Amino acid sequence: MEPMKSCGINPELLPGARNAVETCLAVQPGERVALITDAASREVAASLAQALALREAAWSGYLIEELAPRPLAGAPEAVLEALERADAGILCLQPLPGELGARMAIVSLVERRQIRYAHMVGVTPEIMRQGMRTDYALVDRLSDRLRERLRAARSLEVRSEAGTACTAAFDWSLYWVNTSGLISPRYWSNLPAGEVFTTPAQVNGTFVCDGTAGDYFCAKYGDLRETPLVLEIECGRLVAARCARADLEREFWAYCHTDENSNRVGELAFGTNLGLSEMIGVLLQDEKLPGVHVAFGDPYGSQTHADWASLTHVDVLTRRCDAWIDGEQIIAKGRYLLDRLGMAQA
Numbered sequence: 001m002e003p004m005k006s007c008g009i010n011p012e013l014l015p016g017a018r019n020a021v022e023t024c025l026a027v028q029p030g031e032r033v034a035l036i037t038d039a040a041s042r043e044v045a046a047s048l049a050q051a052l053a054l055r056e057a058a059w060s061g062y063l064i065e066e067l068a069p070r071p072l073a074g075a076p077e078a079v080l081e082a083l084e085r086a087d088a089g090i091l092c093l094q095p096l097p098g099e100l101g102a103r104m105a106i107v108s109l110v111e112r113r114q115i116r117y118a119h120m121v122g123v124t125p126e127i128m129r130q131g132m133r134t135d136y137a138l139v140d141r142l143s144d145r146l147r148e149r150l151r152a153a154r155s156l157e158v159r160s161e162a163g164t165a166c167t168a169a170f171d172w173s174l175y176w177v178n179t180s181g182l183i184s185p186r187y188w189s190n191l192p193a194g195e196v197f198t199t200p201a202q203v204n205g206t207f208v209c210d211g212t213a214g215d216y217f218c219a220k221y222g223d224l225r226e227t228p229l230v231l232e233i234e235c236g237r238l239v240a241a242r243c244a245r246a247d248l249e250r251e252f253w254a255y256c257h258t259d260e261n262s263n264r265v266g267e268l269a270f271g272t273n274l275g276l277s278e279m280i281g282v283l284l285q286d287e288k289l290p291g292v293h294v295a296f297g298d299p300y301g302s303q304t305h306a307d308w309a310s311l312t313h314v315d316v317l318t319r320r321c322d323a324w325i326d327g328e329q330i331i332a333k334g335r336y337l338l339d340r341l342g343m344a345q346a
Contacts (some may be wrong), residue, residue: 010047010125013044013128013129016047016128027057027116033090036092036106038092073102080106091103092120097220116185117188143194146272156168160319162319163206164318167205169201174199176198177196177197199266203294204234207294210225211316212224213229213317221248238264255314266299270292273290274290279317289317289334290331291318292323295313296314
């Protein structure tokens with residue numbers, strides 16, 4: 001893709017790009033890598049292309065706007081064909097309403113082929129300078145310790161000053177997935193990374209989204225600190241939503257009723273990226289901030305082993321939460337109590 005190759009390289013983005021290519025994806029010289037991007041993400045993609053070139057990978061670039069009209073009705077055939085041949089793949093673009101199905105088709109192919117894959121949907125130059133410069137070995141240690149603790153957990157309580165007050169229970173037959181950024185053929189990962197998640201058996205209470213919301217809501221509505229979404233959950237399903245912005249309230253409620261499982265809590269996750277301290281209004285990075293968040297809709301059953309599905313998936317984040325696992329506090333005001341996980345306190 002000539003436009004990517006000719007785009008100037010911002011040297012401030014290269015360290016994060018090299019971290020993605022060399023550490024997270026562990027690309028080796030000569031490996032075939034498919035780099036898929038859009039016009040809005042060209043600056044970030046150029047840095048990733050440079051990192052791939054420095055690694056001497058056999059990479060190919062694909063600009064979405066050259067392949068299909070947007071919003072995408074489905075994954076472009078050229079993209080799917082490239083991923084069928086690749087050893088690793090990177091999707092680096094900005095999401096538009098209605099494109100979740102196309103992205104899910106890409107992920108489905110990646111999981112079928114079991115190739116290493118970085119999902120960088122919503123990535124920005126700011127993220128490349130922040131979350132992508134993280135020490136992912138440290139993130140992996142925390143994520144692994146937390147996952148081991150959660151695999152035997154019975155309950156979780158989450159509270160925040162904004163009004164979050166909810167509890168969750170877990171099904172031990174469902175997996176806790178560690179997406180720490182050290183990507184393997186078994187588990188693809190968002191980048192920046194730092195997340196441990198499962199599909200909960202039950203969630204009840206109030207969850208206040210005063211941070212970022214997922215899918216296209218992030219780009220459309222931004223940071224919700226001033227106009228939080230107050231979400232009431234009963235038996236794992238969204239039963240009420242309130243917001244000072246009537247348009248956001250209506251649109252979120254409609255989204256969560258797209259199909260029979262769109263209002264179901266499909267994901268409960270811990271952000272584990274210790275290199276982050278503040279939300280920036282971009283879900284891709286904000287959900288990795290230390291804390292707890294949930295998502296309504298598809299449970300990523302191929303990873304968690306949940307036996308249901310949905311056409312939608314939307315994350316909601318709360319700021320500076322406290323969290324207790326089986327009664328023991330693990331997070332206080334958005335900071336891990338690392339000594340309780342057998343790690344030195346930062």
